[in-house]
Amino acid sequence: MSEQNFLSGQIARELDFYRVRDEIALNAVSEETQEALLQREPCTDLKTIRKLKKAGKEWAVYLSSTRPAAIMPWPQINDLFSQLDTEGAQLLQDQLYALGLFALSCKKATDSITSASLEFELPELLKTVQEMPSLKNPEDEIFRILNQDGTVKDLPQIREIKNKIAALKKEIEAAIKKYTSDSVFSQALQSQVPAFKAGRELIAVKANCRNQIKGIIHEVSASGQTVYIEPDEAVQAGNALVQEEFNLETQLRLIFKELTAKISPYKNEFVQCFEKMIFLDSTLAAGKQLIKTSGIFAEECDMTKEPPRIAGARHPLLKEKAVPVDINFMGGKRVLIITGPNTGGKTVTLKTIALFSLLNQAGFPLPAAEGTRLPLFNSVFADIGDEQSIDESLSTFSAHMKKMAEMTEHADENSLVLLDELGSGTDPQEGSAIAMAVLDTLIEKNAFVIATTHHGVLKNYGYTNPRCINASVEFNPDSLRPTYRLLMGVPGESHAIDIAQNAGLDRHIIDRAKNYISTQQSDVSSLIKGLTAKHEELDELIREENKKNSELLIKSHKLHNRENNLLEREIDIQKRERSQNSDFVKQTRSRLENLVRELREGEITREKTLGVKDFISELNEEITVQEKNIQLQNERLAAEKVQAEKEEEQISQNGIRLSKLKGAHSSSKKTKEKISNKEALKNAAVHIYDVPEKKKKLPEHKTIMLEEGTEVITGREKRRGTLIRKINSDTWSVQFGSLKMNVKEQFIIPANVSKNTFTAKADYVLEKEESSAEETPKFELRLLGMRYEEAIRALKKQLDLCAIYSFKNFSIIHGKGNGILQQAVHDLLSNYPGVKNFSFALPEAGGTGKTYVELE
Numbered sequence: 118m119s120e121q122n123f124l125s126g127q128i129a130r131e132l133d134f135y136r137v138r139d140e141i142a143l144n145a146v147s148e149e150t151q152e153a154l155l156q157r158e159p160c161t162d163l164k165t166i167r168k169l170k171k172a173g174k175e176w177a178v179y180l181s182s183t184r185p186a187a188i189m190p191w192p193q194i195n196d197l198f199s200q201l202d203t204e205g206a207q208l209l210q211d212q213l214y215a216l217g218l219f220a221l222s223c224k225k226a227t228d229s230i231t232s233a234s235l236e237f238e239l240p241e242l243l244k245t246v247q248e249m250p251s252l253k254n255p256e257d258e259i260f261r262i263l264n265q266d267g268t269v270k271d272l273p274q275i276r277e278i279k280n281k282i283a284a285l286k287k288e289i290e291a292a293i294k295k296y297t298s299d300s301v302f303s304q305a306l307q308s309q310v311p312a313f314k315a316g317r318e319l320i321a322v323k324a325n326c327r328n329q330i331k332g333i334i335h336e337v338s339a340s341g342q343t344v345y346i347e348p349d350e351a352v353q354a355g356n357a358l359v360q361e362e363f364n365l366e367t368q369l370r371l372i373f374k375e376l377t378a379k380i381s382p383y384k385n386e387f388v389q390c391f392e393k394m395i396f397l398d399s400t401l402a403a404g405k406q407l408i409k410t411s412g413i414f415a416e417e418c419d420m421t422k423e424p425p426r427i428a429g430a431r432h433p434l435l436k437e438k439a440v441p442v443d444i445n446f447m448g449g450k451r452v453l454i455i456t457g458p459n460t461g462g463k464t465v466t467l468k469t470i471a472l473f474s475l476l477n478q479a480g481f482p483l484p485a486a487e488g489t490r491l492p493l494f495n496s497v498f499a500d501i502g503d504e505q506s507i508d509e510s511l512s513t514f515s516a517h518m519k520k521m522a523e524m525t526e527h528a529d530e531n532s533l534v535l536l537d538e539l540g541s542g543t544d545p546q547e548g549s550a551i552a553m554a555v556l557d558t559l560i561e562k563n564a565f566v567i568a569t570t571h572h573g574v575l576k577n578y579g580y581t582n583p584r585c586i587n588a589s590v591e592f593n594p595d596s597l598r599p600t601y602r603l604l605m606g607v608p609g610e611s612h613a614i615d616i617a618q619n620a621g622l623d624r625h626i627i628d629r630a631k632n633y634i635s636t637q638q639s640d641v642s643s644l645i646k647g648l649t650a651k652h653e654e655l656d657e658l659i660r661e662e663n664k665k666n667s668e669l670l671i672k673s674h675k676l677h678n679r680e681n682n683l684l685e686r687e688i689d690i691q692k693r694e695r696s697q698n699s700d701f702v703k704q705t706r707s708r709l710e711n712l713v714r715e716l717r718e719g720e721i722t723r724e725k726t727l728g729v730k731d732f733i734s735e736l737n738e739e740i741t742v743q744e745k746n747i748q749l750q751n752e753r754l755a756a757e758k759v760q761a762e763k764e765e766e767q768i769s770q771n772g773i774r775l776s777k778l779k780g781a782h783s784s785s786k787k788t789k790e791k792i793s794n795k796e797a798l799k800n801a802a803v804h805i806y807d808v809p810e811k812k813k814k815l816p817e818h819k820t821i822m823l824e825e826g827t828e829v830i831t832g833r834e835k836r837r838g839t840l841i842r843k844i845n846s847d848t849w850s851v852q853f854g855s856l857k858m859n860v861k862e863q864f865i866i867p868a869n870v871s872k873n874t875f876t877a878k879a880d881y882v883l884e885k886e887e888s889s890a891e892e893t894p895k896f897e898l899r900l901l902g903m904r905y906e907e908a909i910r911a912l913k914k915q916l917d918l919c920a921i922y923s924f925k926n927f928s929i930i931h932g933k934g935n936g937i938l939q940q941a942v943h944d945l946l947s948n949y950p951g952v953k954n955f956s957f958a959l960p961e962a963g964g965t966g967k968t969y970v971e972l973e
Contacts, residue, residue, distance in 0.1 A: 123496030144402035169480025176404025187229035217259035429486030
């Protein structure tokens with residue numbers, strides 16, 4: 118079988134891939150892109166998938182800005198390219214106009230993306246438009262003949278013909294009007310309105326009055342009561358009009374033929390631009406879907422190094438009804454066995470995982486959360502639902518076995534295998550035996566398997582096989598409803614009797630069923646409940662242990678920084694001592710040399726002169742030793758800093774937010790300020806204020822009681838909100854419409870308190886820079902090369918713009934350097950209300966030179 122059969126066709130249809138693909142295709146601007154998207158299938162070409170996903174991400178950035186649409190629609194043109202190759206071919210007016218509109222769309226896309234790339238990072242989109250050849254020449258040729266609305270311009274070669282046609286039409290109109298407006302003929306006419314038959318303007322005359330008007334009868338009505346006559350006065354003009362219209366059509370065909378010949382040499386340019394525009398429009402459709410579903414593009418995953426992970430997965434077709442599901446696979450485990458009640462969502466979870474894999478390999482976004490990572494599968498096999506084959510006279514069990522035979526034959530280490538209700542459809546003992554044998558074979562092939570089952574034997578199989586892991590869909594025994602949470606490492610109970618009772622089965626039948634349950638089965642159920650409780654206790658212990666380890670890492674990092682600071686101070690002291698010693702040596706050398714000259718002028722022996730020189734040499738050697746010691750200390754300091762950076766990366770990779778380390782980052786290098794950057798920015802809670810020419814100061818409260826539910830005004834922008842709860846001694850959680858923010862108590866004023874309640878005392882001064890009304894927040898704020906004050910102002914402005922535009926995430930590039938700018942940025946973020954958290958980027962994305970920020 119071919120690869121295509123393993124990723125498309127029936128398997129993709131069963132997993133609803135085509136339904137989701139059809140929905141994404143509707144986002145495309147042009148019909149031809151929609152047709153291309155409707156033909157897209159999942160693939161295994163990693164380079165193609167990366168390119169599609171990268172462009173889709175960049176379109177999401179563009180769409181989140183206030184920039185206008187970058188792609189305008191164009192008519193169908195793909196079938197016209199073959200005609201451009203044909204010698205003597207002539208395109209029609211609407212076909213030439215379609216090519217002109219396509220050239221305009223290419224130009225608009227190029228200009229829009231090139232302009233946006235100056236503000237945003239759009240490398241893939243920019244590369245695509247830069248590779249597009251120019252269509253300016255054919256565009257100019259087309260619109261030299263046609264207007265922007267597609268009509269033919271008033272060209273010299275057709276102007277005379279058009280004037281003749283207009284004159285003839287007026288002549289015909291006058292001849293007809295002579296009869297329709299004359300009262301003498303009013304009794305003979307069936308209608309005062311002229312009729313048009315076969316391109317001729319005629320008069321509707323009553324049959325019994327036909328002799329009153331001389332002319333040619335062109336038609337008689339079905340009833341015979343009306344005849345349509347072209348008056349003799351109009352016949353000659355009508356014949357001339359037909360001739361001139363023919364002349365016009367002939368001239369236009371000649372013009373269009375010449376125009377076709379002029380743009381034919383640009384056929385290859387049109388084809389190349391067409392392919393690029395289809396790529397841009399299709400990835401734009403994916404970017405729109407990303408924003409519409411609040412989704413992400415999955416990260417790459419090498420299963421030899423890390424297991425797959427799906428965070429906050431929502432089935433695309435369930436839309437707002439979907440319950441997010443987290444699926445955290447474990448390293449070294451290639452088989453996941455999911456158990457639980459029939460109404461728990463096992464099958465939906467199964468199909469969601471497989472559907473996400475197909476969407477990911479088609480370059481489409483996933484309705485999931487950040488952190489989702491998926492490997493590339495070269496084949497996907499699924500046995501889902503009770504499907505009987507009527508054509509082949511196969512029972513449900515036989516249909517299952519046929520699918521399993523195909524899986525076990527073709528599956529390999531890059532296959533995803535889905536088995537729904539494994540072991541069902543036949544005798545439970547035999548079905549379980551076959552199921553375990555199938556799992557054994559798939560494990561030998563190293564396939565990635567996800568199975569659902571109710572058989573207790575298979576739950577035990579999951580425990581005993583080191584390549585397997587059990588999981589269950591959580592079920593609320595009180596409400597008898599699923600929670601749709603997937604619990605890893607714990608098998609689930611079926612809850613069949615509870616569900617049957619809730620569905621209305623007779624109480625007498627329920628009691629009998631309970632009596633039939635053996636003691637052993639009850640013991641197993643109790644064991645599962647006990648295991649679930651133990652599993653939850655273990656999870657809590659693991660969380661506590663991770664928390665303790667994180668705290669130890671933070672403390673270790675703080676101590677390490679302190680050691681570095683002490684070492685830097687020690688080196689500074691040694692440098693000062695060396696400087697002092699150097700000055701002393703210079704003075705001593707000068708004095709001794711003078712002494713030598715004086716001695717030489719008098720009586721002196723050679724031994725005295727050598728003694729003086731030895732003294733100078735010893736001093737120089739001592740200085741050299743000091744310099745070497747300082748060099749060794751500097752090398753030690755550099756090694757310590759490298760180790761500190763590694764510890765920072767380890768902490769970041771362990772999920773510790775570096776906002777906790779704000780007290781650990783310090784530097785021995787002094788700035789121009791006498792206080793630390795952290796203290797200087799401690800109260801920088803609000804940043805954009807409408808300040809007059811002179812600087813104003815924020816008022817300070819008198820003692821006022823604040824309580825939950827109080828209407829308040831906060832900050833210099835005087836936002837009105839409601840107190841929700843007190844976070845700590847000096848911070849409140851405040852509701853501003855649909856937005857919640859943490860605000861320092863010193864910036865909160867009760868809305869019902871007069872201005873006189875406050876004194877004029879202030880702690881600090883804040884100002885607003887002049888800015889354009891069109892300013893929007895940036896996805897990536899670059900502070901490199903800025904001075905300290907300039908960088909802080911830029912960051913404040915970015916945070917305020919984010920609050921105005923409800924912008925939730927952005928990154929800051931501040932570089933590493935000596936750490937002053939880095940520390941100032943983190944200090945400001947630590948004290949700014951509305952900042953949810955922030956962290957350094959991963960090493961491959963910039964490391965400690967880049968910070969990701971997430972707002973409330």
